[in-house]
Amino acid sequence: MDIVRPTLILNKTVCLRNIELMLNKAERHRLKFRPHFKSHQSIEIGRWFKSLGVSCITVSSVQMAEYFASDGWNDITIAFPFNQLELKQLNQLTESNRINILVDNSSVVEAIGSKLEHSTGVYIKISTGYNRAGISADSFEKIDYLLERIKQFPKLEFKGFLTHAGHTYYAKSKYEVQNIHFDAIQKMNNLKRIYKGHYPNLELSIGDTPSCSLSENFTGIDEIRPGNFVFYDLQQHENGACNIDDIALRMLCPVVSKQQSRNEIIVYGGAVHFSKDSIQNVDGKPLYGRVIIKNDNEQELLSNKSYIARLSQEHGMIRTTPRAFNLIKVGDVVEIIPVHACLTVHNMGRMVTSKGEEIIIMPRF
Amino acid sequence: MDIVRPTLILNKTVCLRNIELMLNKAERHRLKFRPHFKSHQSIEIGRWFKSLGVSCITVSSVQMAEYFASDGWNDITIAFPFNQLELKQLNQLTESNRINILVDNSSVVEAIGSKLEHSTGVYIKISTGYNRAGISADSFEKIDYLLERIKQFPKLEFKGFLTHAGHTYYAKSKYEVQNIHFDAIQKMNNLKRIYKGHYPNLELSIGDTPSCSLSENFTGIDEIRPGNFVFYDLQQHENGACNIDDIALRMLCPVVSKQQSRNEIIVYGGAVHFSKDSIQNVDGKPLYGRVIIKNDNEQELLSNKSYIARLSQEHGMIRTTPRAFNLIKVGDVVEIIPVHACLTVHNMGRMVTSKGEEIIIMPRF
Numbered sequence: 001m002d003i004v005r006p007t008l009i010l011n012k013t014v015c016l017r018n019i020e021l022m023l024n025k026a027e028r029h030r031l032k033f034r035p036h037f038k039s040h041q042s043i044e045i046g047r048w049f050k051s052l053g054v055s056c057i058t059v060s061s062v063q064m065a066e067y068f069a070s071d072g073w074n075d076i077t078i079a080f081p082f083n084q085l086e087l088k089q090l091n092q093l094t095e096s097n098r099i100n101i102l103v104d105n106s107s108v109v110e111a112i113g114s115k116l117e118h119s120t121g122v123y124i125k126i127s128t129g130y131n132r133a134g135i136s137a138d139s140f141e142k143i144d145y146l147l148e149r150i151k152q153f154p155k156l157e158f159k160g161f162l163t164h165a166g167h168t169y170y171a172k173s174k175y176e177v178q179n180i181h182f183d184a185i186q187k188m189n190n191l192k193r194i195y196k197g198h199y200p201n202l203e204l205s206i207g208d209t210p211s212c213s214l215s216e217n218f219t220g221i222d223e224i225r226p227g228n229f230v231f232y233d234l235q236q237h238e239n240g241a242c243n244i245d246d247i248a249l250r251m252l253c254p255v256v257s258k259q260q261s262r263n264e265i266i267v268y269g270g271a272v273h274f275s276k277d278s279i280q281n282v283d284g285k286p287l288y289g290r291v292i293i294k295n296d297n298e299q300e301l302l303s304n305k306s307y308i309a310r311l312s313q314e315h316g317m318i319r320t321t322p323r324a325f326n327l328i329k330v331g332d333v334v335e336i337i338p339v340h341a342c343l344t345v346h347n348m349g350r351m352v353t354s355k356g357e358e359i360i361i362m363p364r365f
Numbered sequence: 366m367d368i369v370r371p372t373l374i375l376n377k378t379v380c381l382r383n384i385e386l387m388l389n390k391a392e393r394h395r396l397k398f399r400p401h402f403k404s405h406q407s408i409e410i411g412r413w414f415k416s417l418g419v420s421c422i423t424v425s426s427v428q429m430a431e432y433f434a435s436d437g438w439n440d441i442t443i444a445f446p447f448n449q450l451e452l453k454q455l456n457q458l459t460e461s462n463r464i465n466i467l468v469d470n471s472s473v474v475e476a477i478g479s480k481l482e483h484s485t486g487v488y489i490k491i492s493t494g495y496n497r498a499g500i501s502a503d504s505f506e507k508i509d510y511l512l513e514r515i516k517q518f519p520k521l522e523f524k525g526f527l528t529h530a531g532h533t534y535y536a537k538s539k540y541e542v543q544n545i546h547f548d549a550i551q552k553m554n555n556l557k558r559i560y561k562g563h564y565p566n567l568e569l570s571i572g573d574t575p576s577c578s579l580s581e582n583f584t585g586i587d588e589i590r591p592g593n594f595v596f597y598d599l600q601q602h603e604n605g606a607c608n609i610d611d612i613a614l615r616m617l618c619p620v621v622s623k624q625q626s627r628n629e630i631i632v633y634g635g636a637v638h639f640s641k642d643s644i645q646n647v648d649g650k651p652l653y654g655r656v657i658i659k660n661d662n663e664q665e666l667l668s669n670k671s672y673i674a675r676l677s678q679e680h681g682m683i684r685t686t687p688r689a690f691n692l693i694k695v696g697d698v699v700e701i702i703p704v705h706a707c708l709t710v711h712n713m714g715r716m717v718t719s720k721g722e723e724i725i726i727m728p729r730f
Contacts, residue, residue: 003450004448004450004451004453004454005426005427005428005448005450005451038678038679060678060679061370061633061679062370063370080621080633080679080680081621081622081631082621083369083370083619083621083633084619084621084695084696085368085369085370085619085696085698086369086370088369089369104622105622105623105695107694107695107696108621108695108696111695111696131624131627131629132631132675132677132680132682133621133622133624133631133680134622136626166677254448254449254450256445256446256447256448256449256473256498257446257469257470257498257499258470259496259498261501262496264496266446266497266498268426268445268448271640271642271708272708272711275636275640275641276640276641276642276708277636277641310497312497312531313403313425313707313708313711314403314425314426314445315445315497315498317497329472330449330470330472330473330476331449331450331472331473331476333450342678343636343637343641343678346637346678347712347729348729348730349729349730350729350730364712364713364714364715365713365714365715
């Protein structure tokens with residue numbers, strides 16, 4: 001492969017291993033496995049899941065549901081508070097697919113309820129502490145009210161409660177992830193206890209990659225929807241969900257400039273390639289990627305004293321040590337491990353596998 | 366126009382006004398106007414410039430030079446430390462176009478010098494304090510050495526010194542921008558004084574939008590290369606380069622959820638739409654966008670107590686006041702003013718003008 005500009009490389013072996021491990025875990029715990037496809041947005045990678053027996057998926061937009069439905073996926077949860085302006089598109093999707101939507105307020109139910117043309121699954125989105133969308137897990141009055149509204153509309157089929165404990169992403173250790181997860185499944189099980197009298201088939205669905213990677217406790221849970229685990233990244237490494245070797249993505253970046261007085265190296269690879277997501281490095285500063293170089297033809301992961309410390313539109317700036325500075329030459333290609341796989345893949349739109357296959361993601365429009 | 370998902374709207378009137386004002390300023394100061402096209406990446410918007418008489422441009426990658434060359438632009442500066450791995454592409458470009466590259470180290474000159482097939486303009490990239498790429502403006506020995514190397518290769522035509530005082534982007538006031546600009550042009554003029562004996566035609570090229578917008582002092586400068594001014598954004602508003610009314614972009618975002626207990630509103634519009642660039646709000650927290658709502662059919666720009674305070678992949682979270690909270694309903698479409706126009710345009714790939722024209726940007730690959 002002739003690398004002349006920033007190129008996102010996917011290690012297919014690692015990616016398939018990540019998929020199989022999570023699938024095995026779901027089977028071991030008798031959980032429905034509904035992986036989130038927003039992380040890869042790729043029909044090709046979707047087929048890898050399908051070949052392993054996966055038949056239902058999660059997506060983050062109506063557009064993404066249309067994209068995967070076009071490749072034969074017909075059991076899809078759109079894990080985003082339903083956007084009522086896309087009712088027409090939803091009705092087209094439900095014509096020949098099993099689609100579940102999320103709601104956390106009655107006004108959207110009132111707005112779409114009588115206009116739904118086909119049976120549509122609905123989950124009530126529960127906030128277990130992430131505090132983004134969702135009804136708080138102890139707001140029983142709101143949940144009761146919403147359930148009553150849902151019941152009014154025969155096309156809406158109540159499926160259960162769904163949460164995304166996204167605060168695990170920012171956890172600083174495996175133990176913190178486990179604590180958040182334990183708290184979330186307790187809250188979810190409490191809802192099941194309260195509502196299963198009226199809704200004996202209600203399901204509990206949870207989602208985040210850190211919990212699904214680290215926990216072996218899924219008591220009462222019916223379904224998991226992790227997404228990021230397919231690639232993993234530095235953020236997941238930071239919260240303990242994966243090892244560096246589990247991260248399936250590398251950005252290859254040409255070295256274009258060296259600044260000896262500051263031990264800084266400029267690579268071709270910037271915000272348009274990586275996005276601007278960062279984690280905090282040990283020195284308290286934002287870290288946008290870690291660096292792997294070739295040293296005597298051996299791959300060497302540099303310590304986190306060498307890292308992408310700044311990104312502008314096309315430039316990445318590696319702050320480094322005098323030793324690493326001297327090992328890197330203008331014209332070299334270095335490998336960068338991304339902080340946030342989903343956004344990096346989205347930004348690039350294209351990956352190349354280590355076996356040379358080209359993988360194109362969903363078009364932006 | 367039927368808005369059902371995040372849609373980037375370009376106010377063409379404001380955009381054309383921004384272009385004309387900058388063009389007039391360049392003419393008034395007898396500066397060559399070489400606008401940076403990385404901000405819009407659009408052939409259509411490029412033609413608006415052409416219709417006003419602009420004939421030379423700046424781009425940030427070889428790929429972008431190829432893109433605009435394909436639409437007839439034939440005088441292009443690639444304002445990025447030249448990536449020697451793209452030598453073949455450069456030789457193709459210089460076959461029928463006037464191309465200028467940037468260098469800040471001798472190793473790239475040695476690597477490509479004898480392999481250039483056609484005359485290629487070269488600027489020495491100077492750092493005037495932004496501390497990204499470039500030779501420090503007082504490193505005369507390095508500059509001398511680099512000039513000697515350039516002279517060895519007849520296909521390299523030394524054009525002059527080029528700087529990008531990108532630290533103005535983070536200035537907190539017009540005065541700070543002016544100070545940085547004054548410092549930069551002094552340093553550049555010093556270089557001209559020293560080297561014009563040997564290179565009587567050498568040019569000084571400066572780039573940043575804040576300086577070009579705010580200053581009327583361009584003593585000794587030959588060329589300006591601003592890019593962002595075509596749209597402006599909240600970051601430019603923050604440093605004083607523009608008024609809110611000069612910002613030509615708005616993202617229309619459907620409202621999907623309201624969280625009364627926290628006065629928070631969730632819109633469909635996240636990191637994949639806006640990028641994750643932020644500025645610091647008055648409360649010290651990151652601000653990812655400001656909000657315009659319709660109130661009694663009047664557009665109302667909310668104060669910066671209401672702002673996009675968090676972005677995830679597809680979600681934007683507006684932190685707001687009780688008053689504004691009550692004015693915004695699920696199912697509404699709100700307008701968001703982006704923090705960083707260039708990255709927002711890059712992420713979206715598509716804009717629609719207020720007159721209904723669709724504008725598509727350069728493909729990602």
